[in-house]
Amino acid sequence: MLINPVEKDQKRIRELELATGETISDCYQCGKCTAGCPASMDMPPSVIIQYLKLGQFDMAKNAESIWSCMACLTCSERCPKNVSPAAIIEGLKNLHLRDMDPRVNLETMDRDFLARSPQMAIISGFRKFI
Amino acid sequence: MSDKPARIPYYPGCTMKTKALGFERSAMDCAEIIGFEMDELKDWNCCGASYPLTKDNLMGLTAPTNILVEAERRCQKEEVDPNLITLCVFCYNTLKRTEYAFGQDKKKLETVNAFLDRKYEGSIRVVHYLEYLRDVIGFDNLAKMIKTDMSKYKVAPYYGCLLLKPQKEIGLDDPEDPVILHNFLDALGCKVVDFPAQVDCCGSYLVMREPKKVSKLSYDILADANEYGAETLVTACPLCQSNLDQSQSDKVQFADLDGMPVLYFTQLLAVAFGLDTKTHKLEEHNIDPRPLFEANGSDSESK
Numbered sequence: 001m002l003i004n005p006v007e008k009d010q011k012r013i014r015e016l017e018l019a020t021g022e023t024i025s026d027c028y029q030c031g032k033c034t035a036g037c038p039a040s041m042d043m044p045p046s047v048i049i050q051y052l053k054l055g056q057f058d059m060a061k062n063a064e065s066i067w068s069c070m071a072c073l074t075c076s077e078r079c080p081k082n083v084s085p086a087a088i089i090e091g092l093k094n095l096h097l098r099d100m101d102p103r104v105n106l107e108t109m110d111r112d113f114l115a116r117s118p119q120m121a122i123i124s125g126f127r128k129f130i
Numbered sequence: 131m132s133d134k135p136a137r138i139p140y141y142p143g144c145t146m147k148t149k150a151l152g153f154e155r156s157a158m159d160c161a162e163i164i165g166f167e168m169d170e171l172k173d174w175n176c177c178g179a180s181y182p183l184t185k186d187n188l189m190g191l192t193a194p195t196n197i198l199v200e201a202e203r204r205c206q207k208e209e210v211d212p213n214l215i216t217l218c219v220f221c222y223n224t225l226k227r228t229e230y231a232f233g234q235d236k237k238k239l240e241t242v243n244a245f246l247d248r249k250y251e252g253s254i255r256v257v258h259y260l261e262y263l264r265d266v267i268g269f270d271n272l273a274k275m276i277k278t279d280m281s282k283y284k285v286a287p288y289y290g291c292l293l294l295k296p297q298k299e300i301g302l303d304d305p306e307d308p309v310i311l312h313n314f315l316d317a318l319g320c321k322v323v324d325f326p327a328q329v330d331c332c333g334s335y336l337v338m339r340e341p342k343k344v345s346k347l348s349y350d351i352l353a354d355a356n357e358y359g360a361e362t363l364v365t366a367c368p369l370c371q372s373n374l375d376q377s378q379s380d381k382v383q384f385a386d387l388d389g390m391p392v393l394y395f396t397q398l399l400a401v402a403f404g405l406d407t408k409t410h411k412l413e414e415h416n417i418d419p420r421p422l423f424e425a426n427g428s429d430s431e432s433k
Contacts, residue, residue: 018186019184019185019186020183020184020185020186021184021185021186038330038331038333038347039336039343040343067339068336068340068343070331070333070334070335070336071180071183071334071335072291072295072331072334073291073292073295073296074291074295074331076295076296077295077296077297077305077306084183086183087183087184087185090182090183090184091183091184094184094187103339104338104339109338113337113338113341116372116376117149117337117338117372118145118148118149118150118368118369118371118372119143119144119145119148119149119176119179120143120144120145120179120218120220120221120335120368120369121334121335121337121338121369121372122338123144123176123178123179123180124179124180124220124334124335124369125335125337125338125339127178127179127180127190128180128335129338129339
């Protein structure tokens, strides 16, 4: 794996920091975010951030696990360095969504789910996945 | 309190008018007993349900700001304290964080105002119904109004996430070790079941994409409450209510757990007040809570 950060990636990481308001280098990899994360991610928050620290932007951006974040904010609340992994993950998701790459398909969506679920679940889901 | 019941501007939100009617109606009935009135805003829109976590997403603040403008106008016109009461935890979180963001950064407010027809001045304070009971009414005063002996109910207080987090912005209670629902249930006279999963996430909107994961998370929470001896769970969040209640239809995941009713805290308060709960939609819950009340014969035994 390439450890030396690519210049192009450094620029994208800087843009992500500007968009989210987070400073990625503040993370010192204590792992409290991952320890508290309820989402059973195969690539957990501290690892996503470590990839960004190593300049491996696409490894973080294309992690499937970012789509399992439920914004419970446990990670952000417990971070001793005031980093918000939830915000960084949302920043990565937004890059996909703004490229018109949605993660739920409205046409095949379960109609029972739409009929049964509270409006807040549907609206939040649309905001996070479309 | 004065003789005239306080009228507080109230923002319901979409879910309160559709899937959580029982929450709203029980809250309004209880408010009448306690001595305040929730005065619904006339012209309101959806708050957007989830507060944008990234700093660049200011467009997500226009919807909640539009609600705050409406509340501000109302309070100024009627010359009442600039408060806005909410029930839904997602609405509370979104509106409260918007309030906080503008309090911290006036430039942000100017930018959002540039997109709105009516400008927001930044005066509204967002309060949750539970917060109003604690800080304005007082749980000790609430305890004096209880008509039913609730001591036979073993109730687990379930907080979830967005009622408490982020603490710096919401400031309602400690997000790791909260007490507000515990103290509320104490005031009602219930047996309060303190359980470790009280602040664990139920899976939230992930139910749209990964319902199996939400079933598992809901199971973990309910199994934990069950292990600590709870017979029902109370919450303030319609999405927690829905996830915890609906997930129990997943018979594979819930094979070793009997159905546990999940109530809104105001539905239990209505029972404690000895109110007629016919309009509180108890029958719409997936796990019917009515047998619990019937078995315990809750109708108006005096304390």
